[in-house]
Amino acid sequence: MRTGTTPRTTDGANRGTTDDDGGTAVGSDGRTAPGSGRRAAPGSDRRAAPGSGRRATTRRALLAVVVAALAVSAVAVPASARLAAPTTDRVTPTTDGVTTVADAVTRAGDGATRAVDTHPAAVADNESTPETADGYLDAFRSLSGEPALSEYAELDVLRSRAVAALQVGTFGDRERRQMRYTLATMRSFVSAYEAAQAGDRRRSLRLADETGDAVTALRDAGATEYATLARLALERFYERQGDSLRARARNTTRTPEKIQLFEGAVQAYRDGNATGRLSSTSTNLERIAAExxxxxxxxxxxxxxxxxxxxxxxxxxxxxxxxxxxxxxxxxxxxxxxxxxxxxxxxxxxxxxxxxxxxxxxxxxxxxxxxxxxxxxxxxxxxxxxxxxxxxxxxxxxxxxxxxxxxDADVAAANVGSILPREPLEVEK
Structure with a gap:
């Protein structure tokens, strides 16, 4: 396999070329390297100078062979590295400077090839995600004093540890990926907290679910301690949302809305691992739904x-x-x-x-x-x-x-005089 151009190398006195497969070095005058004992490549219109082999001593021949071998290795290794490099999976920058990704692409960064993370929790905030340690330090410091972090101290501890790690530790691809998910987790949690404070429970729980996805990605990235702190805060957040939804369900008089609120509370308790409240709320929900x-x-x-x-x-x-x-x-x-x-x-x-x-x-x-x-x-x-x-x-x-x-009257009238005595009656005069 050839790239179409022949790389060159210089050995000081004699300039030679080699093909991409690491073939024999040939001098610029068409001769082989002195003492190599090999002919020029087939098809060449030049021949080695006659008698050159006879004038070379054994010592010079050995030295030339060593020099030629070093030249071949110096040229062949970069050539093979260039051939092994991928040429199809390239990053295509858009007009606004944002990198577009398909499934898995690579891009250069800090002198090395770095994979672009396509996890939803990370890609969702590509434009505002820092790329350097100083950028992440500024981002984490900007979260200081947030009400969400004040109420959920686990996240403030997480922020402090991330800042400390950025200040004293190395910042390679692994650390960049962990900080990316850490920042995404904290930003998503703050948004969920603000939505809850504004009374938008549905959006709040949706953002909390997105925070859970970011926490899972953070754990997969190897930041187990960070993920544990974030999970504790998220579970407390879910539990408080469940308490709020359950209180609203008890105060509402419309049963369909009551059932929806209880269902939301049950889901929040389930996500927050609040097993005791989950059991009682589920029982209450089943009774109300059956009625x-x-x-x-x-x-x-x-x-x-x-x-x-x-x-x-x-x-x-x-x-x-x-x-x-x-x-x-x-x-x-x-x-x-x-x-x-x-x-x-x-x-x-x-x-x-x-x-x-x-x-x-x-x-x-x-x-x-x-x-x-x-x-x-x-x-x-x-x-x-x-x-x-x-x-x-x-x-x-x-x-x-x-x-x-x-x-009856007719009958009575008909019966008048119809009754005769049995013996004649004597009438007194």
């Missing part, structure tokens, strides 16, 4: 029953006369159905209010108002029908009684 599922099914069934009854009425339950005319004798079954609808709507409103479902409370109240109207109409219609039926029945009964009374 909500049960009541939600009952609520849906009640609202569906009222809606079904309303659909069956089809506008015919808005007045007593309309109900009586539309359903006739079925008015009484409508009355029973209306009472059931009122009970269902009342139950739905109660369950919705218990779980803080304002939208469903409004819907249940609207259904209850309609059901009560339908019940009132059905009640009046049923009462009117009962009165009518009673009046008709009374008239029929009066007619029957009248007929029976008349019949």
């Amino acid at each position: 909500y599922r049960r009541d939600n099914r009952s609520l849906n069934a009640s609202l569906a029953a009222v809606a079904s009854f309303r659909a069956s009425c089809d506008g015919r339950c808005d007045g007593a006369v309309t109900v009586a005319e539309s359903f006739g004798v079925g008015t009484f079954s409508q009355y029973v159905a209306a009472r059931r609808a009122v009970a269902d709507a009342t139950r739905a409103r109660r369950l919705a209010a218990e779980h803080g479902l304002s939208g469903r409370v409004t819907r249940a109240e609207e259904q209850l108002a309609w059901a009560r109207t339908a019940l009132r109409s059905a009640t009046l219609a049923a009462a009117g029908l009962l009165f009518g039926y009673a009046l008709a029945l009374g008239l029929v009964a009066a007619l029957v009684v009248y007929r029976l009374t008349a019949w």
